[in-house]
Amino acid sequence: MLAEADGTAPHGSDGSMRTSNINSNINPDSSILISKMEDVVIPFSSEVPCDNNGQRMWWAFLASSMVTFFGGLFIILIWRTLKYLWTVCCHCNIKSKEAQKVSNPANNQAADKGPKGPDEKEEAPASEVGWMTSVKDWAGVMISAQTLTGRVLVVLVFALSIGALGIYFIDSSDPIESCQNFYKDFTLQIDMAFNVFFLLYFGLRFIAANDKLWFWLEVNSVVDFFTVPPVFVSVYLNRSWLGLRFLRALRLIQFSEILQFLNILKTSNSIKLVNLCSIFISTWLTAAGFIHLVENSGDPWENFENSQSLSYWECVYLLMVTMSTVGYGDVYAKTTLGRLFMVFFILGGLAMFASYVPEIIELIGNRKKYGGSYSAVNGRKHIVVCGHITLESVSNFLKDFLHKDRDDVNVEIVFLHNISPNLELEALFKRHFTQVEFYQGSVLNPHDLARVKIESADACLILANKYCADPDAEDASNIMRVISIKNYHPKIRIITQMLQYHNKAHLLNIPSWNWKEGDDAICLAELKAGFIAQSCLAQGLSTMLANLFSMRSFIEIEEDTWQKYYLEGVANEMYTEYLSSAFVGLSFPTVCELCYVKLKLLLIAIEYKSEQRESSILINPGNHVKMQEGTLGFFIASDAKEVKRAFFYCKACHDDISDPKRIKKCGCKRPKMSVYKRMKLACCFDCGRSERDCSCMSGSVHSNMDTLQRAYPLSSVSVHDCATTLRAFEDEHPSTLSPKKKQRNGGMRNSPNCSPKMMSRHDPLLIPGNEQIENMDMNVKRYDSTGMFHWCPSKEIEKVILTRSEASMTVLSGHVVVCIFGDGTSALVGLRNLVMPLRASNFHYHELKPIVFVGSLDYLRREWETLHNFPKVSILPGTPLSRADLRAVNINLCDMCVILSANQNNIEDASLQDKECILASLNIKSMQFDDSIGVLQANSQGFTPPGMDRSSPDSSPVHSFVRQASVTTGSNIPIITELVNDSNVQFLDQDDDDDPDTELYLTQPFACGTAFAVSVLDSLMSATYFNDNILTLIRTLVTGGATPELEALLAEENALRGGYSTPQTLANRDRCRVAQLALYDGPFADLGDGGCYGDLFCKALKTYNMLCFGIYRLRDAHLSAPSQCTKRYVITNPPYEFELVPTDLIFCLMQFDHNAGQSRTSLSHSSHSSHSSSKKSSSVHSIPPTSRQNRSSKTREARDKQNATRMNRMGQEKKWFTDEPDNAYPRNIQIKPMSTHMANQVNQYKSTSSLIPPIREVEDEC
Template identity: 90%
Template structure:
């Protein structure tokens, strides 16, 4: 109440009022009051109390009468109801007592009344009241849309009324007002009428009227609604207790929850604390404003002071914070008394609420916002294992400059905020990277990152976790959550264990045809290592091809120069120009290499059913048509565009490939295929997804219907390539001549009509041992040694026992992709040290595995499957010997018992006795694995077992006790060669080779977890500890492999989903979706009978190494050009060369050269060859390999030296064998069964 005292001007007076009325200036006025009685300013045009007396008590009385009157009525009603209930209860008890005492009288009073008659009237009345009460409860409880609108409207009007109070607080506390002229009073009146109606609804819905009457919201209504009606009646305005409307702010959090704005407990708590603090602050400031501007009643309101409302707000804040500057303070007794009590509660509230509010604000997720999609720009969501290492590796490959412009924004989602290093990494890539804190298991977080509009979701796995199954389960749950939220989203996830991939097939919306992919690290890691067993160094070459590496130029003539030139090559895809239409694959491949300086290794085929197939190095029967997609090896995406722009008319005479660009006549052709522009993509560019492929696709040209392609994910491993006439055996040719003419010249039809045994030799070779020797021994083929055939009964059965089985015998799995044998008990394949020593193994694969009963399984089946692929003939299979803990190998054996030629030596790879027993010096490859790597926290010690085993083997010394062995050159006989003629044989005469005498020359590949540990493998290298893995000598030589190199497959698979099909085709030996389904059902390979369809699956490419120091390419090996070799191998034998495995010191003239080799990927045409080079090539399946065992040389060899021992299981000399005991003979019989 603003007091107007003598000598004091009223605060905030308006033009329509005057705080000081000079009665002398109004002599005609009938008002005659003393100076002290002049309290209320008024205007003559506003009817007001002529006495000028204050009427604040009328406003306050209206509120007090309403409150206490209603309270009295409620208490009176409860008292009367209680008394009525007590009286009725006593009357009922009295009547019941009378009935018990006088039962006859009660019956004589008349017939019994129907109890329903007595209750009819009250029942109807109670039902009506209950329905009204329920309706009112629904209206105010926000259970319906109408109720929510009503609750929100009440809150909004309460804030509006508080705003009107803020406006009116600049006017005097009490003044004369004309309701019809005061706009704010009219609005406030309308608001309060609505509040009155809402109060009635709340009163009807209340179960306990007394507690309702005492609620805070009810008290607010009592002291704010009645004074408004009094104002209209008295034409006066009293600011009074209207500040109590600020208490409505306490319900702010409830309103936000009704609107679904607040969802988390922290946000609700924060809003609650803030609303309570602010409402209490504003309410207390309103009371101080009232009493300080009105004064004390017992002082006749003479001790007032003019304070604005906001000055009171300031006063309350400095009081609560105990600062108290003293510039503003309370003068009235009421104000000071209020401050005494308020400072106790306010200080407590300030000390507890403010720190908690600050803590909640500080704990708010810094990365808790929502992603805003940019028009015309895709975004992907990356989740899972988000660390500095995984993110940096991913970004380095995903955002590599060789991918041209990557117009994709990367959104990381993780439930843990990034550390400072990771945050700095995000800031360095802020234009393309955003981070949000949350979990993909929470649909709200998925909505924040706009997963429904994302181009894909990538899930990273923790490759170094102690429990791989638990990590896979976590990623599978992430897939389920994402697919449940948006079934159409494309997901690419990393999996650690192969057997866990089966769980993804249980997700209904998981569909690999729509781009969903699971990159199994254990499967691919084992596949890379297995391919190194067949062609050492291949793991390094493939890892570099599918990773983005920048070209590092070195001027010095060192091995690093040639290695890094190859490292700069990557895999790209591009649509082939119409100039290639009608040409065969070898022709197009040669033209691309010679003319365009591009290496074409595969094309994509799409059937009429729109199912994709990838044909790797198909034969002459595949003709190119419009829209064929090619897979190229090149150093830049721009180079690959030459294949699309090439025009025979315009570019035929151009010798510089850089000048091959878009020509004028090309525009006419582009009108036919307008969607083919800018297709050059790294096996990763999203612009070349399979859905954009044209309808015109390459077909397999044949005069009759060819065998259907083998489907593998999006396609075939390879088409059934028809062997040339020179490759067909005499028996097959004779049968072919007897066929009708329409089949005679279609090899694919021929293969489908012949019996399965036509793919193998039906008869033992008629060549003499000398003839066999003259034509070259077979590398790592255990049946080819003449000495073995004559003397040793311990060894594997000959071809006549293996190849000439009946067609009803199951030799392959049900898909025809792998060699298969009936399940064997593990006890039958276990070798003791003495048994292993009695059989001198050679040309085999030794797998040293560290593990125990508690170790996680590494999935040895994925290592064995590529070595048992059906595109090898049985006699070409390398025997596999596992050296490790028997307890661990028993756990793995369930997945290995259907593979032939597998044996186990219980022991430890650190035991030299065990290693000598398995003839480690005569093996084709020694693989060192560990299942205990992730159980150690110290990263530098994770690879200690593998490093110790590697150094142990390299330090071993061997004597030349085996003697001089008959052996082939380090290579294979190209398919189509006449092996019976020594003139055409790749090996002329005998090659004498001594066995290895030092362990440093044994071919080894070691698996590492920590990349930096590669420095410990080679003691003679000068690799810096901070050198990247691909730049180290062990990795360049193919003797070390780390799982981190597979990280690049995530981004590569995203940009082109064919990449995973291609790499799995190359390294897994032919795993198909059908096979994965079978393994998910039984967890074991199922044998199947040979049919033309399954046998056709054997006809697919495989990687091999070709020796140059002898054989048909010897003339090119001494100073020849790599391009000439490429063209000759492609034209003559359909072999596609793609790299060189060269001795590290081949460029030096020193006679004592190191036996280490390194990888050179896709050398240029003019690259000079040396005789010791080994050539990586894709060779066709050789149907004749099984027809003459001794005339074959194996498709792969050990490449650790320029000359090597014979690949066979050698016998011990007969003089020693005669002294063996009967026990030894029994052991030999056992060994015969083991190696089958």
């Protein structure tokens, strides 16, 4: 061949001489001939014994593969043919034998009895496993991915195949065929080792294969046939032929299987994406390898003279532009084999490119943008928020959670939702990117919970959709989320929103749900109804509480308008902080006054630990509770920094500081006070003297203090005050304290700091009140089993239904009218949560406001199951839009009209969700009433402080009630309307100028307490997270005494259970409640006209243990000119120097009044009770003081005449409040002699204590 090309070089000369001759004798102009000659000639050196003729040996490599493939295929076919023939022959023999048996049955029987030959053995060994089967099973286990060995082997084979493909990429830069020395070529040695392993693995696969023929034709087998034998040939010939080694790229098709074996791919989309990519890339690389082979070798029939030099990567480029139909033409195939291959490849490659590439792009595009995993940051907590994730819910949550008044919030918020956020929500996340992350997934999927690191999260918050059409379904979804999260990590703290109260019971079925560990369920229906119920007792309280538990920024207004004072109060929030050790041993009122006057903080409650180490929240507990070491206080303040003053306060360093801003952390060491020091300090505060001048504790006490400590140690969790210990010490050392000092230290019963009602908190059996003796009648159930609510035997709904005429004859007044929109298919709103606060046991029976429901009877029948155990409840079937029904229930004489709707969530248009409530509210406000009923006596929702004489207002210095005319216009009726959509508040008041885009808390109806929206409760999620006691406090305030124990009881029976009165249950009545104090008359009248709010605060706290915390002021009270507007607004926690006006109503926390339960004979002449609460008419603040006495007599005569007319008109008709006592007010009270059972109880108590108060005249309420 070389001689044919050159013609001058002698045959058999060495390589170097031949090369020089070629270079010197070839014409320089024939460059094409040089290229062809170099492709044909195989370079070699004298050290490599290669073919001296330079002849190609590619056919030897190809023949080894072809012989292996077709030879093995031939052997398999021959084996199958022989096996088939053998089977056919055996089958024929069996058939002939069966035919003989049928024709000669006698001979067959004899043959069966005779001895069997060696060929006629039983076929028992056929059932045994042969060695071939065992080897086959072993090989199958070795290559199976079900075992660890199999997975390792499969992964190793794939990795070595990719390594062999890499070696091919390296060798592709060399000529197609070259001489190689196996002992000196490192890549050839590695490739040889790889192929030996492939050969062994091929043998295992062959043994384990059930169908050898199909195994021989598999893609992986073909790859082995054309890649493994040529390596052995190259070692034998000392030659290397690039050949078909590119087929190793077909192994990439198994890439998805390998990743599945390694548990890397788990989703269908990821598996499909990897499959498409691996098939596309392997086909692309394999086709490029074939083009590289034929184009660099040339056509065999052209004597390889039409070859061209193309690198492998140029071939890859050529195949890509060919598949994409671009075809630039810069690189193209010149050989016939290459062009023929390109023709068929275009057909298949174009189809594959057109189908695979769009699908790959679609899968990549549809890949979750938020599908990563959360990376926890050391030193920074994170919470997971899931559930109803929308722009509104997230923005409300972040606005409150990340509020600047919370100080530094070092918490990262991780949102998890199965739907990707829209553009607006995505923009919101980007604005808070430093503290907010979003991940797409579901909390029902454990994999997604692992992605957000739920096991290390500080808490998980679940938001509910307040506007859903099916509240029960929404609650069920949230309960399933709780179950999934608790199943994944039982110790995680969960705070979830619930829509319906009855669904809270399902959370108790979750074993790992533990409210003691911080798990909380915020029931929106329960709290919404509780807020509205408290507004029935003190109008405007719902607005004040909603603002306290929401984070609002201070908005300063220079003008002297009602908005200025309202917004100053809105800036206050509820905070918690531990009290300084300087307060240890002081009573709660003392600490409360000190914090308000000196620290400018309002303390309303504390977390108290009993001797059994059980914590409870006490709201305005009174003098009997002393501060412990590490007591947690609940404060009302404008930001968290101000509350720190209570923690930093030091009597030694800050006693003389007047500016509270200067109270910072001091360097004093604060050791725990000794017993004597704590007792003396408490005594000094009680007697009002300084510690130096106080002589309450004499030296004899100090000298005997060691004895006192040994006998009665004062721990930091002592329930009783120091006076209790002193009394115990006095019993053993009677000469220690003088009688005078005993009285000063609370030892005497008539001490103002240790009244009978205070002592009854600890031991009701010690000094029982008269009412307590009466209530402990074992034959009567007046309260539920917990003693927290008034109770009566269940009543049928027919007994409480009023017709329109019957309601008109009843002449209701001082009652609560509940207008409810709903039908037989509406979702239940949970009216029990509205009634329970109005039936709390800290009200006396005669103080309970009658409740009249006006609405669909079909709907109220569904709710009645939860209402039939409450007293003074009646129903008027009708519609709240009917003025006849409203007049029948005397809506102009009611204390509050509540407008609710159960149909609000069934409307798609948000602006129409509140149409019924808005229409009812406007309908009532446009009504007109005459004054034919007469002048009624009312107290403008104020009350007489406990202990004051109510019998003769003319002679008593206390005048807390005023006489005024009944309401004549519907606009003066106290109304609170529930709204779903905040923006609809603009339709309630036609005379306000609120902008539709104004936030709810800035609108006039909300500020006045006439509108309430459930959206204000969203802030409780973040408030509960930062302090789990906040939810307990607010539930204690608004629900009337609901406890976890009561919830467990309601979950079992779905109704309150009546219980007999015991000292323990009666003691539960002794808890404070919210009320409104009137300033235009009574003991605080001197402060009502220009006095300071701080003076009122201190006087009410010291005198009556009443804790004031806000003002309900007329909207135009700041104007100098008189105004006929009767609207009021809320002012939260005014400063000390805030000026009062006579028409103000003061929000306060009052103690339980034991004396209010006494005989109401003294009250028969007035209607100061709840039946005659005030109406906010235009004459509230316009009654001259000189006319009060004249109007008193007129009012009394008019009322008596009215009662007489009513009694004559009603006659012996049925009683509408079937559970009301026969002698209950406003009927004339009859004094009956004490029963024998009652007398026995009194004698029993007399034997236990000589300090029995005079027994009051008992009214029979049974």
